[in-house]
Amino acid sequence: MPVQLWVSVVELGCFAGLIALGFFLVLRGADVFMFALGPLAMFGAMFGAFQVSRNGWPLPIAALIGVAIAVALSGLTELLIVRPIHRRTGGQENPSIVAIVAILFALEQLAGTLFGRTPLPGTPFWSAQFRWGEAVISGQSIVLVAVTVLAFAGVALWLRRSANGRMLRAVGDNEHAARTLGVPVDRIRLIAFCLAGLLAGVAGSLFAAKAGVSFTSGLQWTLVGFLAVIVGGLGNVWAPLVGAVLVATLQTWSVFEFGHAMRDYLTFAVAFLFFAFRPKGIFQTKVRI
Amino acid sequence: MKSLQTFRRAAVITVAALALAACGSDDEKSGSDPGGDTIVLGMVTDTSGGAAGYASYTSVAIDLAIKEINAAGGLAGKQVSLITESDGSDTTQTPTLTRRLIENGADVILLNSGSASAIAAKGVCVEEKILCVAPTNLSADIIKPPDNDNIYILGPTSAGIGESFAAGMKKAGYSKLAVIADDVPTIQGYVPVLVGAITGAGLTSVAEEKVPADAADVSAQIARVKEAAPDVILVMSLGGQTEALVQNALHQQLPDVQRFSLASIGNQPTTWALADPGALEGLVYAGSIDPGNPRTTEFAAKLAAVGGDKSALTAYGTQGYDSVYLVAEAIKKAGGVADKSKLNETFQQISGYQAHYGQSDFTMSFGPDKHVGSDGNCGLVLAQFGADNKPGAPWSVYQPTC
Numbered sequence: 001m002p003v004q005l006w007v008s009v010v011e012l013g014c015f016a017g018l019i020a021l022g023f024f025l026v027l028r029g030a031d032v033f034m035f036a037l038g039p040l041a042m043f044g045a046m047f048g049a050f051q052v053s054r055n056g057w058p059l060p061i062a063a064l065i066g067v068a069i070a071v072a073l074s075g076l077t078e079l080l081i082v083r084p085i086h087r088r089t090g091g092q093e094n095p096s097i098v099a100i101v102a103i104l105f106a107l108e109q110l111a112g113t114l115f116g117r118t119p120l121p122g123t124p125f126w127s128a129q130f131r132w133g134e135a136v137i138s139g140q141s142i143v144l145v146a147v148t149v150l151a152f153a154g155v156a157l158w159l160r161r162s163a164n165g166r167m168l169r170a171v172g173d174n175e176h177a178a179r180t181l182g183v184p185v186d187r188i189r190l191i192a193f194c195l196a197g198l199l200a201g202v203a204g205s206l207f208a209a210k211a212g213v214s215f216t217s218g219l220q221w222t223l224v225g226f227l228a229v230i231v232g233g234l235g236n237v238w239a240p241l242v243g244a245v246l247v248a249t250l251q252t253w254s255v256f257e258f259g260h261a262m263r264d265y266l267t268f269a270v271a272f273l274f275f276a277f278r279p280k281g282i283f284q285t286k287v288r289i
Numbered sequence: 290m291k292s293l294q295t296f297r298r299a300a301v302i303t304v305a306a307l308a309l310a311a312c313g314s315d316d317e318k319s320g321s322d323p324g325g326d327t328i329v330l331g332m333v334t335d336t337s338g339g340a341a342g343y344a345s346y347t348s349v350a351i352d353l354a355i356k357e358i359n360a361a362g363g364l365a366g367k368q369v370s371l372i373t374e375s376d377g378s379d380t381t382q383t384p385t386l387t388r389r390l391i392e393n394g395a396d397v398i399l400l401n402s403g404s405a406s407a408i409a410a411k412g413v414c415v416e417e418k419i420l421c422v423a424p425t426n427l428s429a430d431i432i433k434p435p436d437n438d439n440i441y442i443l444g445p446t447s448a449g450i451g452e453s454f455a456a457g458m459k460k461a462g463y464s465k466l467a468v469i470a471d472d473v474p475t476i477q478g479y480v481p482v483l484v485g486a487i488t489g490a491g492l493t494s495v496a497e498e499k500v501p502a503d504a505a506d507v508s509a510q511i512a513r514v515k516e517a518a519p520d521v522i523l524v525m526s527l528g529g530q531t532e533a534l535v536q537n538a539l540h541q542q543l544p545d546v547q548r549f550s551l552a553s554i555g556n557q558p559t560t561w562a563l564a565d566p567g568a569l570e571g572l573v574y575a576g577s578i579d580p581g582n583p584r585t586t587e588f589a590a591k592l593a594a595v596g597g598d599k600s601a602l603t604a605y606g607t608q609g610y611d612s613v614y615l616v617a618e619a620i621k622k623a624g625g626v627a628d629k630s631k632l633n634e635t636f637q638q639i640s641g642y643q644a645h646y647g648q649s650d651f652t653m654s655f656g657p658d659k660h661v662g663s664d665g666n667c668g669l670v671l672a673q674f675g676a677d678n679k680p681g682a683p684w685s686v687y688q689p690t691c
Binding site for chain 2: 136216221252253
């Protein structure tokens, strides 16, 4: 593949990896797929883009508030929607997932109503461009890579070193056992949702600069993160990033070699293979109760 | 294993969610059934789907035309009102919503959503024998016989764009064409029409790439186009992010190759801002705004007075505005809307209507066998983007004629 395509693989891999890391945290902490992460990323990005392009806000402030909104919405999703359903259904996953999918579509429509139905331009944090042979690398791509590495390293450290991190793994493994042992399950679940919202908000704000963001971006963003975590698995905190880079490589290579149509066939073939033969991904969790 | 179960359930639910997304719909209603002694225009629009980006420009101009008509005393002694339904470009909903507009008293239907929606509404228009006009849609399939008695588009159609591009590219001396098109049905319907016209003029198609309408990256498609070494590239999309992504990548990877695009890019100010600085410079698009057309200038001033973020001058606006005045002319001749057959006949008698878009000599006429209004391709203006990413002067190499 031409070098420029590897640049795209890195960009897409980092973006999908951040979303997938959000999936990872909620899965480990609450054992539920947080399908609303794509729309949360979109919502935060649209807020930032709207305030910068329409109201002239400084980018850092607009982006920061956009990320904060994503965090708040994710936390509210757990507090007001998922937790009551989780309690009423005795911890069944399906009702919670259906509710989260409903929130996905609600967030899309809310963003369209608040920020408009036309795409909004994202603003790069670093607008420089560098040439590397025939490839062009944008400053924003470098920022995305740096933030992704920092985010993964930070989450890895947090899970290993902090009490909340260790409790999050315990809750995800067996909520009832963790509750019996005195782990503050509700707080841990809320932390997982908020952290996932934070990662989604950051990912959306950084990726929007590539070609803008629209109210319909959320579902696609959810899918790339979901595929990454399916392929990568939950056995290691870096697993979602590995999954994201593999999916991005597959999608980019297949389009380059065979054209657009093959991308979807191959992507779904890989998803099917993982669902069928390795449903817990490449990196599998080793400790289960 | 709880986690394994979760993954399996998620797989099933994801499929359901995707199906839901594909069927996602929007059902909004604005305005109200005015009843009483008014002429009611019913508009199928899109406030939430793929056509929402441009349908809003058309809606603003339609409102403007109705206000002007009412201020001038109305039509056949009656005031004109507008009721709307949004189909979100979901063609499964369009027929039902069109019927709902008719149930709510619509005397004429304006189809202000995607081309696929207009095609979906066609059956209702014919069954109900109600005059239907699709102001901005380009697809000739909308008015293709049989069962096209009372449905009309303004044009020029996609075939006219293909003929104009073909003539322009040939005159400019290009020989190797690459096409990059998004995968939405409306655009895919245009691809054979435009590519057929261009290759028919003697150019060779060396690459034809498809990109998803929700693409996050198009570098692989651009790399394939680059390997084919074209000397001219045609980008076909509904505009928005996909168009911006493609134009940014082409500007970066193939800066010296001339690019062409459809009307979307020229009529979507919001898309210009999505492109990298200077990325649109030199791009030729099939516009319909000619600064030399005095009626366009007059309309632009009226629209500016309306204000708001949808008051930018676009072909969508002018076409919406013209569609109301075309309908008004037919209603005046028919003496009202009570006789639907007569109204359709008087619409077909419209001849030489001087449009508010296109070149200054562009006119529209209709007839029993002429359901595309344009009297030639001079309804198009091949314009070129400037370094500021905004539409600039008409393309100096070639302009369509009538």
